[in-house]
Amino acid sequence: MADVLLDSSSIIRDRTGRTEEMLETSDELPPKSSIAQCVIEKAGEVSETSDDQTTSPIREATVKAGQESETLKSTTTSEKEEDVVSDKAELGNTVNVIDFFPEINDDLSLVRWAHGVNSHIKLVDSLNDPLVMMLEADVLAGTLEDSVDTSPVPIMAHPPDTESDLTLAMWIEAVIAANKEGKKKGVKLDFKDLSIVQESLKTLECYASQINFPLWLNADILPGPVDSTTTPLAPNEFLSHCVRYFPLATLSLGWTTRYTSAEDEKGEYTLAMLQEMARTHEILNIAQPVTFAIRACFVGRSIDALEWLIENVLDSTLTVWSAATDDFDPQAILTLQDVVGTDALYLDLPEDQMEALEEARLRGEEQQRKNDGSGASNILPITTITTAALALVSALAALYLYN
Known part of the structure; x- marks a missing residue:
């Protein structure tokens, strides 16, 4: 898998010459250009519509592409329309979690x-771990490590980091390759x-026909507990981009x-x-599946x-998440699970909290068995008394008849 990932890296870094030719031989790639060229074009489109007129390395690569770029420009309008229709149809390959993991x-x-899969090493480990089903990773604007160009591109990193050894394009290529090998992620x-x-969604759009696995697009779009100073992403803009590119x-x-403390009302x-x-x-007017991200430490009061929320938003689920340093009440999670059902609640929790949750569940089951056993033991004396009473009545009746 490491070799696959390194190959993906070289494909994204080298956007001309022999690598381009190798990419174009794939039967699953767009017929008009390679995926690398698609990434170049999509990023270029975003750059042209941006208020920031700084030339990106991807735009420069477009100029260097030369002849292939001119060939793409000569594509007829009807051919472009057919490609758009084809791309939208191929988006149907995206599947939900329940269907993908029966x-x-x-x-x-x-x-x-697997959480925070933002580095080459973490990605390789997660792709090769047979227990991991979903990869969670962060996307932000930054630069690729050891790159001479400092223009921002979509990279895999969590704030405050602004550098990574993975771009989004490199990351998604590795995931696609792993799925083709049968490592379902x-x-x-x-x-x-x-x-x-x-720009990130345009990059992903280049791989739309190959994203035949669950794809979640996550963002915090509204302010929540407790008076957070973090600014949420503008909901209208974020959701409109998501619906447009990956409906x-x-x-x-x-x-x-x-989070402050468990006692904070x-x-x-x-x-x-x-x-x-x-x-x-x-x-x-969101019509696609939605899951609401809920911080575990606030579940008990909510x-x-x-x-x-679950009852009033169709085709919705909850995803409970937690920071490793948060106070954790496993009983609150078990109660929520009983209320909404196991088919409506994902648990995206650190390993130690998952273990605590399982221990709480087992204790609850054991207590239930004890309660059931206690109930059964109480029934036995009542049955015995009833039997004795019936025997006494029968004896008295026989004595009466005998006399």
Whole structure:
């Protein structure tokens, strides 16, 4: 897998010459150009419409492409329209988690995650781990490590990092290659920077026909608990980009949050917060699947409101997540699971919290067995007394008849 990833890296870095020719021989790539050229063009389109007129390295690569670029420009209007229709049809390859992983039997809590898959090493490890089903990674504007060009491109990194050894294009190519090898992996891309969303989705669009696995697009689009100072991404702009480029992907929508302590009475998702999210979903006429990202430490005070959200937004689920340093109440999660059902609740939690949750579940089952056993033991004396009473009545009746 490491070799595959390194090959993907070289493909993205070398956008001309023999690498281009090698890419064009693939039967699964767009007929008019290579994927690398597609990435160049998509990024160029975003650059031309941006207020920032700084020349990007991708735009420079377009100029260097020379003859192939001129060939692309000569494509007829009808051919372009056919390509657009074909691309949109190919978006149908995107599948949901339940269909992609039938072994979970509709129990979303069985989905296993790899978190912060933002580096070459972490990506290779996660792709080769047979227990990992979904890869969670962060996308922001930054630069590729050891690159001489400092123009921002979509990279895999979490703030405050602004450099990475993986661009988004390199990352998604490696995931596609792994799926072709039978290593079934879905992806959740967490966008931290609105300025890079459109360029990122245009990059992914180049691979649309090969993304035949779950694709989640995640962002915090509304303010939530507790008076977070983080600015949410503009919901209208983020969602309009997602719907335009990937209308069948799952939208993962959340609230900005700030954790203080378990005793903080503001530590909850209020009904007003959830109603605002539902209104946003309705106003923008979202028709694709949606999961709402919920921070675990706030679940205990929010169960009724979360039940309302699930009941009022069609085709929706909840994804409970947690920071490793958060206080964690496993019983609150188990209660929420009972309320909304295992087919509506993903658990994207650190390993130690998943272990604590499993221990709490087993304790609950053991207590239930004890309660059931206690009930059965109480029934036995009653049955015995009833039998004795019947025997006494029968004896008295016989004595009466005998006399």
